[in-house]
Amino acid sequence: xxxxxxxxxxxxGAGFAGLLAARVLSESYGDVVLVExxxxxxxxxxxxxxxxxxxxxALLARGAALLEDLFPRLGAELEHAGAVRADLGSDYLxxxxxxxxxxxxxxxxxxxxxxxxxxxxxxxxxxxxxxxxVVDGVRVEGLLHDRGTVTGVHGRRGDRPFTDYADLVVDASxxxxxxxxxxxxxxxxxxxxxxxxxHVSCTSRLYEVNRDLKLDWxxxxxxxxxxxxxxxxxxxxxxxxLWFVTLFGADGEVAPADEDGFLEYALGLRCQDIAEIxxxxxxxxxxxxxxxxxxxxxxxxxxxxxxxxxxALGDSVVSLNPVHGQGLTLAAQHCTDLRDLAREHDLxxxxxxxxxxRQVRQDAVDRRHDRRxxxxxxxxxxxxxxxxxxxxxxxxGRSRQPARLPRVRPRLAAGRPPGDTAAAVGAGTRAAQRxxxxxxxxxxxxxxxxx
Numbered sequence: 001x002x003x004x005x006x007x008x009x010x011x012x013g014a015g016f017a018g019l020l021a022a023r024v025l026s027e028s029y030g031d032v033v034l035v036e037x038x039x040x041x042x043x044x045x046x047x048x049x050x051x052x053x054x055x056x057x058a059l060l061a062r063g064a065a066l067l068e069d070l071f072p073r074l075g076a077e078l079e080h081a082g083a084v085r086a087d088l089g090s091d092y093l094x095x096x097x098x099x100x101x102x103x104x105x106x107x108x109x110x111x112x113x114x115x116x117x118x119x120x121x122x123x124x125x126x127x128x129x130x131x132x133x134v135v136d137g138v139r140v141e142g143l144l145h146d147r148g149t150v151t152g153v154h155g156r157r158g159d160r161p162f163t164d165y166a167d168l169v170v171d172a173s174x175x176x177x178x179x180x181x182x183x184x185x186x187x188x189x190x191x192x193x194x195x196x197x198x199h200v201s202c203t204s205r206l207y208e209v210n211r212d213l214k215l216d217w218x219x220x221x222x223x224x225x226x227x228x229x230x231x232x233x234x235x236x237x238x239x240x241x242l243w244f245v246t247l248f249g250a251d252g253e254v255a256p257a258d259e260d261g262f263l264e265y266a267l268g269l270r271c272q273d274i275a276e277i278x279x280x281x282x283x284x285x286x287x288x289x290x291x292x293x294x295x296x297x298x299x300x301x302x303x304x305x306x307x308x309x310x311x312a313l314g315d316s317v318v319s320l321n322p323v324h325g326q327g328l329t330l331a332a333q334h335c336t337d338l339r340d341l342a343r344e345h346d347l348x349x350x351x352x353x354x355x356x357x358r359q360v361r362q363d364a365v366d367r368r369h370d371r372r373x374x375x376x377x378x379x380x381x382x383x384x385x386x387x388x389x390x391x392x393x394x395x396x397g398r399s400r401q402p403a404r405l406p407r408v409r410p411r412l413a414a415g416r417p418p419g420d421t422a423a424a425v426g427a428g429t430r431a432a433q434r435x436x437x438x439x440x441x442x443x444x445x446x447x448x449x450x451x
Contacts, residue, residue: 007031010153010166012140014040016119016328017314018172019126020335023070025170028342032132035153035164040123040136045116052115052322054288055204056236056244059111059118061088063329066336071125075111078121082239083113086218093217095271097225110325112219112236114244118328138162143169143182143310150309168348171312175319179312180298191302197294198226200321203255203262204246204288207281211241215273222271224250224323231255232323233266233274242284243277248323257287295321301356309348311355313338 007030011018014036025032038044059067059078067074079085086092089106126132137157144152144165152165171179180190219236223229232248233255247255247265255265266275296319300312313334320326337357338347345353 008033008166009168009170010035010164011170011172012153013171013173013314013316014038014123014134014136015172015174015314016115016122017174017316017331017334018170019119019122020067020070020331021170021172021313021338022132023126023129024335024339024342025168026129026131027339029168030131032129033164033166034126034132034134035138035140036134036136037139038136040134043120045120052290054285055115055202055290055322056234056238056246056325057113057115057118057328058236058325059083059113060325060329061108061110063332064109064111066329066332067122069336070332070339071122074121074125078111078113078118081113081117081121082242083111083117084218084237084240085109085111086237091218093220093271093273095222095269097223097229110219112238112244114238114242117239135164140173140178142185143307145186145307148305148307150307167309169310171310171316172314173316175296175315177298177312177316179316183303183307186307188303188305188307191299193299194297195294196296196321197292198224198250198321199252200224200293200323201249201254201289201291202246202293202322203249203257203265204244205262205283206238206285207243207245207277208241208284209237209243209277209281213280217273220271220273222269222274224248226250231265231268233269233271235274235277243281245274245277247274254289254291257289259283262287290322293321293323295319301352303355306352306355308351311338311347311351313354317355 009022009025009029009032011021011025011032011034014022014034018034018036022032022034034040064075075083075085086109087105088108088110089102089104092101092110093103094101127134135157139155139157139162140153141155142153143150144154144163150169152163153169155162171177173179180193183190219234221234221236222232224232230250230253232250233246234248235243235245238244245266247262249255256262263275263278266278269275298312298317300306300317314331315327317334318330320330338354341347341354341357347354
């Protein structure tokens with residue numbers, strides 16, 4: 001094992017990825033400090049830095065297993081707090097353009113949980129660690145550095161200057177990271193990020209469902225599929241009797257936020273369960289929207305003069321279109337890799353061991369995007385960043401269509417109250433049907449790409 005010469009690590013951002021990074025670094029550093037822009041308490045709920053908390057989150061089976069290793073019995077604690085565990089096959093009602101997906105048991109569990117609940121429970125565990133502390137209300141404005149080594153951060157806390165030093169700085173500030181600009185101020189220039197932009201929108205609202213409602217699914221989901229299927233949606237059980245309804249749009253489609261427009265959009269979907277929940281349940285939140293969502297990969301592993309004392313992970317490196325719920329699992333994978341590599345290397349002195357280790361996993365994604373039919377590669381320019389490689393659907397040209405499936409008439413769930421049959425439509429069939437699987441501000445992009 002490499003000797004650990006350092007004793008202080010600083011993590012920018014106390015969101016999900018930052019909390020996991022602090023948990024991992026607490027094993028190697030005597031002092032770990034989380035520097036966060038928002039005000040943080042053990043029980044803080046919605047905050048400005050996590051606007052995505054207004055939309056549903058899913059913890060995939062792989063992510064749940066990785067978190068369980070970092071936080072023993074976390075899954076049980078989340079379920080006690082209301083998270084819903086569902087089998088991806090038998091408990092999901094999924095409509096793809098070709099038809100209804102099979103309803104067979106797969107043995108792959110997904111935890112459906114609000115971001116507020118997940119982050120609150122993880123945060124409580126992390127801040128209880130004796131060598132982890134939080135400094136909140138700090139706007140980080142740049143990196144301190146000396147002869148090619150990052151030595152800390154500077155910014156403002158309220159109306160006063162803020163400076164803090166560390167042997168290792170980890171950027172976990174999320175999809176709005178300013179790291180590319182901070183590196184440019186040091187004379188370190190990054191290659192163009194890869195951007196896959198489907199101009200996706202999510203419009204979400206929480207509902208409380210009648211206790212007597214009987215359904216044979218826990219999540220209903222209709223997916224978008226380029227180029228023809230531009231609207232989709234989902235409804236999922238979270239935090240016991242609450243249901244998250246989200247309407248998706250692709251290629252610029254946006255669901256209205258008013259009640260009538262929200263329902264009308266849902267009525268246009270093939271999966272009518274989504275609309276029936278909207279009609280029969282009681283809203284318990286406002287309607288929130290996120291637009292122009294895209295996937296972006298900052299290829300930091302290609303920076304030859306990457307400074308010592310600096311790492312980046314989570315959405316700061318790879319921010320994904322949230323529709324498929326992969327972000328939490330990817331952040332957990334990043335931090336698991338950080339833990340494993342820190343046991344063998346002094347990552348403050350050899351940061352590219354980590355950044356390039358992440359690249360191995362992303363290579364497969366890169367190859368898929370480069371070869372994907374129906375996408376074309378462009379160069380987009382911005383005033384403050386290098387050109388971005390942008391993948392967007394071709395305006396013309398034939399694309400492969402999914403196999404046509406026999407139409408399946410959904411059945412009603414057992415125990416459905418009479419006279420309210422439509423609310424249980426789409427409860428699905430467990431017969432084994434055959435189906436085929438189904439694009440906040442980035443630092444680069446065309447004017448249309450920029451928020």
